[in-house]
Amino acid sequence: GESVGLHLPTLSVQEGDNSIINCAYSNSASDYFIWYKQESGKGPQFIIDIRSNMDKRQGQRVTVLLNKTVKHLSLQIAATQPGDSAVYFCAEISGGYNKLIFGAGTRLAVHP
């Protein structure tokens, strides 16, 4: 069946370093992918998205890379800050009707 998963359940980085969070997806028909950030006690917050006709998209301090050949998605955070500490989810739109399929999540811990 369709699924979206992550390679690393926990990622620890030093403040100021760059972070890379990876995600593998299995539905090759998916054409839209999103990264969400979830802070403790809060709901998921949209970070950045990318369509399958692109392989890279940049936002403010964040970049999403899409490799359709190996069905891999990554989120890069530049100059990671303590406020970036959260659980990050990749998600794909599957089956129409804006149905989001979420991956398992990666916890990012930023140390001073």
Add this chain to the structure above:
Amino acid sequence: DTAVSQTPKYLVTQMGNDKSIKCEQNLGHDTMYWYKQDSKKFLKIMFSYNNKELIINETVPNRFSPKSPDKAHLNLHINSLELGDSAVYFCASSQDPGGDTDTQYFGPGTRLTVL
């Protein structure tokens, strides 16, 4: 100025009870959703409504019944609560499902604990 709000934030109840969680969005969106997040943080869609009409209904026990009195509200009623229903429930909304790739905005969640 909260965009998507849910009440209550915490809900503790006994097995077998019936409870409701309310959701409201003031974004003027047409579509609303309910998600369940389990203890391992896994998020899964349960339902979505567009203009008060059910459009996504995942494999959810029929003890769960969403109700949409208008397009700004989507409530979740749960009958005969079971231990396995303990989770965090998130409401979300998006502008228009027609293009089927609209950003979903999530509420703060309701933590349900069934004892």
